[in-house]
Amino acid sequence: MIGIKGPRGSEKTTLILQYMKYDLKELAPRALYITADHTWFYSHTLLDTATDWYRQGGRILLIDEVHKYPQWSRELKNIYDGLPEMRVVFSTSSALDIYRGEADLSRRAISYSLAGLSFREYLAFAQGVTFDPLTIEDIRLHHRDFSLSVLEKLQPLPAFGKYLKNGYLPIIAEGEAEYLPKLEQVINAIVDTDLAYIASYNAGTAVKVKRLLGVIAESVPFKPNISELARKIGIHRESVYEYIYQLRDARLLNILAADGKGISRLQKPDKIYLENTNLAYAIHSSPDKGNIRETFLLNQLINTGAEVSAPKIGDFMSSGITIEVGGKSKNAGQVKELESYLVAADDIETGLGTKVPLWLFGFLY
Secondary structure: EEEEEEEEOHHHHHHHHHHHHHHHHHHHHHHEEEEEEOHHHHHHHHHHHHHHHHHOOOOEEEEHHHHOOOOOOHHHHHHHOOOOOEEEEEEEEOOHHHOOOOOOOOEEEEEEEEOOOOOOHHHHHHHOOOOOOOOOOHHHHHHHHHHHHHHOOOHHHHHHHHHHHHOOOHHHHOOHHHHHHHHHHHHHHHHHHHHHHHOOOOOOHHHHHHHHHHHHHOOOOOOOOHHHHHHOOOOOOHHHHHHHHHHOOOOOOEEOOOOOOOOOOOOOOOOEOOOHHHHHHHHHHOOOHHHHHHHHHHHHHHHHHOOOOOOOOOOEEEEEEEEEEEEEOOOOOOOOOOOEEEEEEEEOOOOOOOOOHHHEEEEHH
C-alpha cells in the first residue's frame, strides 16, 4: 500500500493516471481508478467497492483524494488485511498524517511526498532542457563548473525570475496568465476544503486561518509574536499555534527552528516562511525580493528532505554548512569566520570560491 502526499496543484492525480496508463501496461485492465469524493460513495463503502473489484479479477486499486472519505484509514486497513493480493495506491492532501488516522497504517502503508517543481524540473518541464540533480556538496565544491555547463544550454536568470513567480506547480502548463489566479484558487481550496475535511474547519474558522496566512505573508520571513497574532485575528494563543502548524502540514508555510532546537507544535517557531515563492506573488503583487530569495532557498532544501535550522550567524544551516543569502553584491563579511559557509547570491550567472549563484540551489532535486 502506497500513499502519495503533496500540495494541491502538484499533479498527484496526473501522476496516478500516468502510472495506470504507462507503467501498468498489461495490468491496466486489472486496475481501477476511483475518486474518494465521488457520488458513488453516497451509497457504497470503499471496502465493498474494493471487494467487488477483487471478485471481478481486479488486483490494483488507485484511490484519489482518500482524505475526503469518512473512516478512510479503517477501511484501507481492512482492504490491506482482507485482500492481500490487492495493490493499493492512494493520494491525499499534504495536510493529512496517514499514520495518525483512527486505524494503524504505520506497518501497512509507505508514504511518499510529491513536492512542487524544483528550478531544474521547471527547466525540463517548461523549456525542455534537462540536467542531472546536484547535492549540496556538489554545489560547494564544483558550483562554477556546473554553472558553466548550464550556460552552454541557456541563460538561467530570465528563467529563474519566471520560476520564482509562476513556476513551482505544473499548472504553469495551462499558461502564465492563468497561473496566479489558479494559485489563489488552490490556496482557497486547501483552507476551505482540505483542512475542512481533515481539521473539521467551519466557515468561521477558515476565515480566521486565511487572515492569519495574510498577516504572516505580509512580513515573511516572519518572527512570530504569538500574543500579537492572537490579538489581531481574535483567537486564543493555542489556536494560533494549531493553525500555524496545520498550514505547515498543508504546505502553505515552512517553519524554521534555531540550530539545535527541534520543532514542536507546543513551541513558538523562530521564523515562518511561505512554503514557496509563488504564494508570495499570489498574495501580494510586489513581494520583498530579499524575502523571495530566502523563501526559495529554504523551500528547495526542505524539499530534498534536508534538515535545515536557523544558525546564530547567517540565514540557514544545512548539512553542516552555513548559508548566507543576498543579492549579487552580497559578500561573506558576516560568515567568513565560520568553518564551513556559502554565500548564495542572486542575479549572478556564475560564482567564485564560496560565492554561489542562488539559482543553482534549484538543482538539488
